[in-house]
Amino acid sequence: MTEMNEPTRRELFSLIGKAGGAIAMYQAMTALGHAAETQFTGPPKLSPARKGGSVLVLGAGLAGMVAAYELSRAGYKVTVLEYQDRPGGRNYSVRGGDKIVEVGGVTQTVGFAPGNYLNPGPWRIPHHHRSLLYYCRLFGVELEPFIQMNHNSFVHNSKAFGGKPQRYKELAVDFKGHVSDLLGKALNAGALDARVGKEDKEKLLEALRSWGVLDKDMAYTSSLRVSGQRGYDKAPGGGVDGAPTPSKINSLSDILDARVWDQMSFYFNYVMQTTMFQPKGGMDMIGKAFAKQLGKAIRLNTKVTKVAQDDTGVTASWEDVVTGQKSETKADWCVCTIPLPVANQLDLQVSPALKAAMKAVGYSTQCKIGLEMRSRFWEENYSIYGGHSFTDQTIGLISYPNNNMHKDGPAVLLGAFASDARGLMLAGMTPEQRIETALAQGSVFHPEEYRREFLNGASVAWSRIPWILGCTSRWTEENRSAHYQNLVALDGRFVLAGEHASYYGGWMEGSLLSGLDAITRIHQRANVA
Amino acid sequence: MTEMNEPTRRELFSLIGKAGGAIAMYQAMTALGHAAETQFTGPPKLSPARKGGSVLVLGAGLAGMVAAYELSRAGYKVTVLEYQDRPGGRNYSVRGGDKIVEVGGVTQTVGFAPGNYLNPGPWRIPHHHRSLLYYCRLFGVELEPFIQMNHNSFVHNSKAFGGKPQRYKELAVDFKGHVSDLLGKALNAGALDARVGKEDKEKLLEALRSWGVLDKDMAYTSSLRVSGQRGYDKAPGGGVDGAPTPSKINSLSDILDARVWDQMSFYFNYVMQTTMFQPKGGMDMIGKAFAKQLGKAIRLNTKVTKVAQDDTGVTASWEDVVTGQKSETKADWCVCTIPLPVANQLDLQVSPALKAAMKAVGYSTQCKIGLEMRSRFWEENYSIYGGHSFTDQTIGLISYPNNNMHKDGPAVLLGAFASDARGLMLAGMTPEQRIETALAQGSVFHPEEYRREFLNGASVAWSRIPWILGCTSRWTEENRSAHYQNLVALDGRFVLAGEHASYYGGWMEGSLLSGLDAITRIHQRANVA
Numbered sequence A, B: 001m002t003e004m005n006e007p008t009r010r011e012l013f014s015l016i017g018k019a020g021g022a023i024a025m026y027q028a029m030t031a032l033g034h035a036a037e038t039q040f041t042g043p044p045k046l047s048p049a050r051k052g053g054s055v056l057v058l059g060a061g062l063a064g065m066v067a068a069y070e071l072s073r074a075g076y077k078v079t080v081l082e083y084q085d086r087p088g089g090r091n092y093s094v095r096g097g098d099k100i101v102e103v104g105g106v107t108q109t110v111g112f113a114p115g116n117y118l119n120p121g122p123w124r125i126p127h128h129h130r131s132l133l134y135y136c137r138l139f140g141v142e143l144e145p146f147i148q149m150n151h152n153s154f155v156h157n158s159k160a161f162g163g164k165p166q167r168y169k170e171l172a173v174d175f176k177g178h179v180s181d182l183l184g185k186a187l188n189a190g191a192l193d194a195r196v197g198k199e200d201k202e203k204l205l206e207a208l209r210s211w212g213v214l215d216k217d218m219a220y221t222s223s224l225r226v227s228g229q230r231g232y233d234k235a236p237g238g239g240v241d242g243a244p245t246p247s248k249i250n251s252l253s254d255i256l257d258a259r260v261w262d263q264m265s266f267y268f269n270y271v272m273q274t275t276m277f278q279p280k281g282g283m284d285m286i287g288k289a290f291a292k293q294l295g296k297a298i299r300l301n302t303k304v305t306k307v308a309q310d311d312t313g314v315t316a317s318w319e320d321v322v323t324g325q326k327s328e329t330k331a332d333w334c335v336c337t338i339p340l341p342v343a344n345q346l347d348l349q350v351s352p353a354l355k356a357a358m359k360a361v362g363y364s365t366q367c368k369i370g371l372e373m374r375s376r377f378w379e380e381n382y383s384i385y386g387g388h389s390f391t392d393q394t395i396g397l398i399s400y401p402n403n404n405m406h407k408d409g410p411a412v413l414l415g416a417f418a419s420d421a422r423g424l425m426l427a428g429m430t431p432e433q434r435i436e437t438a439l440a441q442g443s444v445f446h447p448e449e450y451r452r453e454f455l456n457g458a459s460v461a462w463s464r465i466p467w468i469l470g471c472t473s474r475w476t477e478e479n480r481s482a483h484y485q486n487l488v489a490l491d492g493r494f495v496l497a498g499e500h501a502s503y504y505g506g507w508m509e510g511s512l513l514s515g516l517d518a519i520t521r522i523h524q525r526a527n528v529a
Helices: A009-031 A062-073 A130-138 A168-188 A198-211 A224-230 A252-258 A261-268 A284-297 A352-360 A420-427 A431-442 A477-488 A508-528 B009-031 B062-074 B130-138 B168-188 B198-211 B224-230 B252-258 B261-268 B284-297 B352-360 B420-427 B431-442 B477-488 B508-528
Strands: A054-058 A077-081 A099-101 A107-109 A143-146 A154-156 A276-279 A302-310 A313-320 A326-331 A333-336 A367-373 A388-391 A397-399 A411-418 A454-461 A494-496 B054-058 B077-081 B099-101 B107-109 B143-146 B154-156 B276-279 B302-310 B313-320 B326-331 B333-336 B367-373 B388-391 B397-399 B411-418 B454-461 B494-496
Touching: A054 A062, A054 A313, A054 A326, A062 A077, A062 A284, A062 A333, A062 A508, A077 A284, A077 A326, A099 A454, A130 A284, A130 A508, A143 B143, A154 A168, A168 A198, A168 A224, A168 A252, A168 A261, A168 B168, A168 B198, A168 B261, A198 B168, A198 B252, A198 B261, A252 B198, A261 A388, A261 B168, A261 B198, A276 A284, A302 A333, A313 A333, A333 A508, A352 A477, A367 A420, A367 A431, A411 A420, A411 A431, A420 A454, A431 A454, A477 A494, A477 A508, A494 A508, B054 B062, B054 B313, B054 B326, B062 B077, B062 B284, B062 B333, B062 B508, B077 B284, B077 B326, B099 B454, B130 B284, B130 B508, B154 B168, B168 B198, B168 B224, B168 B252, B168 B261, B261 B388, B276 B284, B302 B333, B313 B333, B333 B508, B352 B477, B367 B420, B367 B431, B411 B420, B411 B431, B420 B454, B431 B454, B477 B494, B477 B508, B494 B508
Parallel strands: A054 A077, A054 A333, A154 A388, A333 A494, B054 B077, B054 B333, B154 B388, B333 B494
Antiparallel strands: A099 A107, A143 A276, A302 A313, A313 A326, A367 A411, A367 A454, A388 A397, A397 A411, B099 B107, B143 B276, B302 B313, B313 B326, B367 B411, B367 B454, B388 B397, B397 B411
């Protein structure tokens, strides 16, 4: 039985798993048509730990906490050492009164109203991230839908439509209309007869006529039918003046300039597909829920400086960053989840291969800016509820909050989500300059309201956050092939875990699956050692 | 000032409206780029009614109640006569203990657990239905997201894939992949050079490569990149065995057999686009909120049999269906919102043109079936949260509940939403046969769980519901042109309102806009009469 529910299909798999091993289970799940979406098949079934067995976990992010939680359940004595004054790591929400300290000492004090927050790290949960959803349910973390795709939000490309943002629906409907129109013409001209058989050709033409909303001549033209997808010039109404009038379609050239296929592709990403979720009240509800389970096993404000190991165990040297106290903690095994840019600065007694792997992984440079606005003008004035308006400016996008829709009072809008060079550009600014940039650029979408409704803002430029010095791991194919197995391998009594030790870099699911895999291997080794 | 919030853009428009009339307002809104989505520009600003002015409203659905509410605000004495024992009309939710009575007397007593419900009529609210959202907010009706598009739900076509349902994401990604592949080949062969200029051609090829996830040879082939959209054979994970393996794409022929463009088009319908909403606790929360405002102005259990009118006013004859009492109600004006199949049976003193119009409109035949299931197995076992799985069987689709996601306990799944001939087919069955049909056909999506988890069910076949005898109005283009203006015109002191008197047939927004338009015209006439 799982902890969560009445007998489920998942349990059946668990029984198959016990009987026939992981491969049999995987095959059984695949046969039933729903396994491919996750490597999570329930929490690890660790046999009881040897009496007195102990594990030291470095870092109280999700990878560290899931490792500590499951090891504790199996009977290990677990100690978690965490540098910060809070658990969670990048599972993090900033709220009014919080301080954000950057490398060099620049400090922001967040001014959000009570209840408002910014999730600077992870902010959305795919429906197929089953281990994360499992622990949310197990620990009673309430979830609400995260609206990802929004047909009514804007796409802004400074080189298209004179720099005027367009509604996503208009561009996307026009894109598929023109694509259908052109492919229909090529098919009807016989240009693809060598590739598409007669029967398929007829069906494909029917498909294009329907999907592209083409007219009787198989052309994409302005009409009420097309407006039934892209919106009307005058919407349908009631009574005497209820008749709608059609909107005017854009030309293929204009649509191509807008590059709407970037957004159309984005929404099709497996990790971005509907239905997504967020915890009610802030992403850090998840980290807090884990931490509550672990209680005093987590030691906060603890800066690890060195990890030594020999045949009998591991020893971590650390310093309390509040009291200055220096000490050591010993255990049989060590799971290190410290982000690599920081871990690389520690004195770790590990193999050269692991050290090389740790140094090989780059980190991304995201910057997020939260803007607290006096009212939810995007809802009332623009009919935009959740989702993102995209731009080719530095801010990348603005994203509309998914909590408290239709309510009054101030709300925090995500005013920037910038990666790579754009993230670094924002990181190079003062916090005040970042806010000004976000206001200036975001005004393109909501020119009347954006500055008028602005109350205050906060930014997290991950490359300047001292406890990580980057946002998420960035593996290249080349690095994967040269270093990944060395990075995740058990190195004596030491093993790494975290999103960087997964194929789901930057996702909480990667952290959890990595943590579960690491402890499963430690446990196997511990029980034969 | 609106009742709802601080000064808003909408108010500005209201002021412009007062100064320059509706056309100036419409132009101002269009210039700001967000008017086209609605004809609603705030509640009607009716000047005070003449002292003693009175209006009789027939039917306490949304059209009747919004008319009554706004007329009362303007100072009219309003009486609403309603046939049923509850207000709301098709704004309706059935709950445990409710009785559903059909023509001929067949009666179901609903067995749902407390808190569970089926919305037999309207069930989703588009973000651009501004009048409905306005009154929800004004009356404090809490809304939650209605997940419409779900990449992970199923598409079932009995003639494709051997009748095995496929995930929408797999079919849709394959469809756009093959379309991109083919159009790319046609472009590269020069087949469209006469239509697409050189610069656009390069951009379009770039678009197809990206949007279609084509390989370096511009072909749509199985790969990890493609799996990053359509899902993996083995999903990415963490640690040693974290590497994903790609899924295998389907052929163009298979995709065409599945007709996935039907679903791809459906999600692009303006009225179906994200973000949509539903009231927390059931759709009838809206009708109840209106009724609360109207209090004793609504007389329930009142069957109108005749409406007469002369130069001085209207007189409705009615019978109390509980006590048998017969009586009359007189007023200066009458707004009739009774659905046409019933209204056509009354003795109405109206013009032949209006009578002809009322008889010209057809009605749809939807049937919905709610199935209460012991657990939310679609979430836990299939990672499906909200949205619909479509089928070419009689049931049309099954739809997953948007309330209480991730929670334990029984939940009501929409087991059928059948229209036209399919709706009539279900209507012709006994309630027990409908449930059996829904279970047999819905099992195609969830073969293991569907019957095992089933607890009880309820169906509403609108063509057999005595107070309406149909679901929603169905105008043809021909009928619109011949009869619509006659249907909505003020006929002496009598005017029709309801979704049938709008261009938003079947949507609550149509009822509200129609009601608002009807009373605005009555008020104008009353103040000059």
